[in-house]
Amino acid sequence: MSDTLLGVYSRAPLVVDRGEGVWLYDVDGNRWLDCVMGIATDGLGHAHPKLVAALEAQANKLWHVSNIFRIPGQEALAQRLIDSTFADVVFFGNSGSEAIEGALKTARRYHHVNGSPERIDVIGFAGSFHGRTYAAVNASGNASYLDGFGPRLPGYVQLTLDDEAGIAEAIARPTTAAVIVEPVQGEGGARALTGEWLKRVRDLCTQHGVLLIYDEVQSGMGRTGKLFAHQWFEGVEPDIMAIAKALGGGFPIGAFLATKEAAKGMVVGTHGSTFGGNPLAMAVGIAAFDEIAKEETLAHARAVSAELVQQLNALKDIHGDMIVDVRGKGLLIGLKLVPNNREFMALARDHGILVAGGGENCVRLLPSLLLSGAEAAEVVTRLDAAFADARTRLARAA
Numbered sequence: 001m002s003d004t005l006l007g008v009y010s011r012a013p014l015v016v017d018r019g020e021g022v023w024l025y026d027v028d029g030n031r032w033l034d035c036v037m038g039i040a041t042d043g044l045g046h047a048h049p050k051l052v053a054a055l056e057a058q059a060n061k062l063w064h065v066s067n068i069f070r071i072p073g074q075e076a077l078a079q080r081l082i083d084s085t086f087a088d089v090v091f092f093g094n095s096g097s098e099a100i101e102g103a104l105k106t107a108r109r110y111h112h113v114n115g116s117p118e119r120i121d122v123i124g125f126a127g128s129f130h131g132r133t134y135a136a137v138n139a140s141g142n143a144s145y146l147d148g149f150g151p152r153l154p155g156y157v158q159l160t161l162d163d164e165a166g167i168a169e170a171i172a173r174p175t176t177a178a179v180i181v182e183p184v185q186g187e188g189g190a191r192a193l194t195g196e197w198l199k200r201v202r203d204l205c206t207q208h209g210v211l212l213i214y215d216e217v218q219s220g221m222g223r224t225g226k227l228f229a230h231q232w233f234e235g236v237e238p239d240i241m242a243i244a245k246a247l248g249g250g251f252p253i254g255a256f257l258a259t260k261e262a263a264k265g266m267v268v269g270t271h272g273s274t275f276g277g278n279p280l281a282m283a284v285g286i287a288a289f290d291e292i293a294k295e296e297t298l299a300h301a302r303a304v305s306a307e308l309v310q311q312l313n314a315l316k317d318i319h320g321d322m323i324v325d326v327r328g329k330g331l332l333i334g335l336k337l338v339p340n341n342r343e344f345m346a347l348a349r350d351h352g353i354l355v356a357g358g359g360e361n362c363v364r365l366l367p368s369l370l371l372s373g374a375e376a377a378e379v380v381t382r383l384d385a386a387f388a389d390a391r392t393r394l395a396r397a398a
């Protein structure tokens with residue numbers, strides 16, 4: 001363990017060296033079947049040849065220029081995103097938090113220029129995760145991320161997803177600016193919202209002139225088997241959407257998308273980013289987008305998800321004393337466990353498979369969208385062994 005790095009992470013004792021497809025290797029040449037994938041970020045697995053080629057080609061050409069110049073790659077990636085979504089405009093940053101930050105600013109500015117500057121409240125939900133900036137932790141309202149960082153920012157309201165009456169009442173308030181929600185909660189433990197839930201909130205927002213912001217940082221870019229998770233449903237499109245993670249296939253890129261109307265307050269001087277959308281990032285982003293957005297890739301993700309989830313449910317039948325629930329959507333899969341999830345993650349590692357943690361004592365499987373059927377079977381074999389081992393080694397969760 002290192003004393004030179006800020007101690008904010010609980011790191012696994014795994015010293016990474018290289019990756020290849022679904023496999024992650026340590027410096028000693030040991031390999032793990034990687035179902036963390038940089039937390040749903042390496043959507044195409046490690047070292048995808050097309051991403052490597054795009055990065056290498058652009059590295060020899062131009063890395064970075066200021067946004068005071070036109071950057072053709074930005075216009076090209078923006079056009080692709082616009083053509084495949086509700087959006088009219090795109091802003092590029094470098095992370096999910098930055099995308100969230102921009103989305104929140106856009107919502108408040110909209111009401112400011114729309115003659116309702118009193119509309120500043122943003123409604124967020126228990127179990128959500130929107131990133132680590134001051135605005136993002138206030139939007140999610142998770143107490144453990146807020147503790148000790150001074151006063152809460154004004155204008156953030158927290159509700160529970162099942163509080164139908166509370167949600168309707170809050171959206172109708174004259175000080176409400178926006179609702180922010182993950183169509184599939186990621187860190188919260190792979191909790192997928194229904195089309196009915198999204199439609200109801202969409203309609204209430206429209207009725208009351210409130211903007212709907214989707215955080216698809218984790219659920220977007222093919223993760224659920226559609227390009228964006230909300231696209232599973234009709235009539236639930238947002239006004240603003242934050243994306244990141246798999247957008248760059250491992251290269252740091254974030255973005256927020258908006259309709260022309262919702263973005264109308266964001267004029268020259270209201271926002272910016274030094275690194276956001278630089279030529280190197282855009283070259284990789286375009287290559288990643290073109291692979292992920294292909295119907296072939298999305299259809300594969302849906303098919304392999306169906307196979308994997310079926311086998312995980314069979315595993316749940318075998319290890320009913322260990323697995324309480326198999327949930328999520330597409331390849332954003334949560335296993336709600338009886339044994340402590342952190343302890344199980346370490347145990348899974350001993351059996352050659354890496355899984356991510358999540359809320360409600362879940363572990364999350366976030367494999368490459370290109371996971372093959374054989375690799376999916378290998379995921380199940382390794383988990384099976386880990387659960388058998390857990391039965392003998394782990395104490396029940398307190």
Ligand SMILES: *Cc1c(COP(=O)(O)O)cnc(C)c1O
Pocket residue numbers: 094095096097098100129130131132182186187215216217218219244245
């Ligand atoms: C990861 C994540 C974020 C934050 O993204 P960073 O790139 O870590 O800033 C925000 N929202 C969701 C849903 C995420 O999963």
